[in-house]
Amino acid sequence: MTGNKKIAVIGAGTMGTGLALNLAIFEYEVILIDADPQALQRAEAKIPGDLRLFRMMNSEKKWPTSAELLARIVFTTEYKELEDVRIVIENIPEDWNKKEALYRNIRGVFDPETLFAINTSCIAITRAAACFHRPQNVIGTHFMNPVPLKNFVEVITGYHTSEHTVNTIKTFLASFGKKCVVVKDYPGFVSNRLSHLFMNEAAFLLQDQVASPRDIDLIFTEGYGHAMGPLATADLIGLDTVVNSLEILCNSYQDPKFRCCPLLVKMVQAGMLGRKTGQGFFKYT
Ligand SMILES: NC(=O)c1ccc[n+]([C@@H]2O[C@H](COP(=O)([O-])OP(=O)(O)OC[C@H]3O[C@@H](n4cnc5c(N)ncnc54)[C@H](O)[C@@H]3O)[C@@H](O)[C@H]2O)c1
Numbered sequence: 342m343t344g345n346k347k348i349a350v351i352g353a354g355t356m357g358t359g360l361a362l363n364l365a366i367f368e369y370e371v372i373l374i375d376a377d378p379q380a381l382q383r384a385e386a387k388i389p390g391d392l393r394l395f396r397m398m399n400s401e402k403k404w405p406t407s408a409e410l411l412a413r414i415v416f417t418t419e420y421k422e423l424e425d426v427r428i429v430i431e432n433i434p435e436d437w438n439k440k441e442a443l444y445r446n447i448r449g450v451f452d453p454e455t456l457f458a459i460n461t462s463c464i465a466i467t468r469a470a471a472c473f474h475r476p477q478n479v480i481g482t483h484f485m486n487p488v489p490l491k492n493f494v495e496v497i498t499g500y501h502t503s504e505h506t507v508n509t510i511k512t513f514l515a516s517f518g519k520k521c522v523v524v525k526d527y528p529g530f531v532s533n534r535l536s537h538l539f540m541n542e543a544a545f546l547l548q549d550q551v552a553s554p555r556d557i558d559l560i561f562t563e564g565y566g567h568a569m570g571p572l573a574t575a576d577l578i579g580l581d582t583v584v585n586s587l588e589i590l591c592n593s594y595q596d597p598k599f600r601c602c603p604l605l606v607k608m609v610q611a612g613m614l615g616r617k618t619g620q621g622f623f624k625y626t
Pocket residue numbers: 351352353354355356357374375376377380431432433434435436439443460461462463483484485486577578579582
C-alpha cells in the first residue's frame with residue numbers, strides 16, 4: 342500500500358467534515374462515508390463556505406479551489422469503498438452501541454495492513470480495539486475542533502497498539518501539519534477527563550444561577566486568558582456529544598464527579614445542541 346494516498350473518513354458530521362476538508366487540502370484522496378445521505382449532502386454544501394473562511398483568515402497561503410477540493414472527496418454511504426484505503430478514521434457519534442455495531446460490521450472489509458484510527462472524546466481505545474481482528478492496528482486520534490484550524494492531535498495507544506501503528510500515524514499526522522502527543526489509554530484520556538469537568542461545572546453554575554453564560558465564560562477568556570470559555574466550548578463540541586462523553590466518564594470510573602448536569606440533559610432534550618443547531622448556551626446565526 343506504499344504511496345497510497347487514499348484515506349477513509351467515517352461520519353460526515355462536525356469532525357468528519359472538517360477532517361475530510363483538511364485532508365483534501367493536503368491532496369489526500371478522501372472517501373467520506375456516512376450512514377445518512379443527508380449528512381453527506383450537508384457536508385458537501387458546507388465545505389466551500391469553510392474554505393472561503395480559511396482563505397480570508399490566511400490569504401498568503403495558496404489554497405485549492407472548491408472544485409479542486411470537492412474532486413478529491415468521494416461522498417458515499419458504501420462501506421465497500423474501504424477495501425483499498427491506507428487508514429480509516431472513524432468519527433461517528435460518541436455512543437458505544439453505535440461504534441461497536443459499526444466496528445463489527447466493517448472489520449472484515451478492509452485490508453489487513455489498513456490502520457484504524459478512532460476519533461473519540463472519551464471511549465477507551467482498548468475496548469474499541471477488542472472489536473477488531475487486529476487490535477495492534479487500532480489507535481485513538483483525538484482531533485481538535487475545528488480540525489483544519491487546530492494543528493494538534495491527542496494520540497492514544499490501546500493495550501495492543503503496535504509501535505508500527507504509532508509511528509505510521511505520527512508520520513501521517515505530520516504530513517498534514519498536525520503535531521501530537523501520545524498518551525496511554527484511560528477513558529477521556531488527558532484532554533476530556535479535564536475539560537468535561539470544567540464544562541459540566543460551568544453548566545451547574547448556570548443551573549444554580551450563580552452567573553450568566555456570558556459572565557461565566559468571561560472569567561475564563563478575560564480572567565484566565567483562555568481562547569474560549571467552557572460554555573462556548575461545549576456549544577462548539579455539541580451538547581449531545583458532551584452529555585454522551587460525561588456518561589461514558591461517569592460509568593467508566595464509577596465516580597460521581599463526572600455526573601452530568603441535569604441542565605445539559607434538558608438542553609439536549611430540547612434540541613439545543615450548540616452551534617450545530619444554532620442555539621446552545623449562546624445563539625448562533
Ligand atoms: N465535536 C467535537 O468537538 C469533537 C472533538 C473531538 C472528538 N469528537 C468525537 O468525534 C466523534 C464524532 O463527533 P461529531 O461531533 O463529529 O458528531 P456528529 O454528531 O456531528 O456527526 C456524526 C456523524 O456520524 C454519522 N453516523 C452515525 N452512525 C453512523 C454509522 N454507523 N456509519 C456512518 N456514519 C454514521 C451521523 O449521520 C453524523 O453525520 C465522536 O466520537 C466525538 O466524541 C468530537
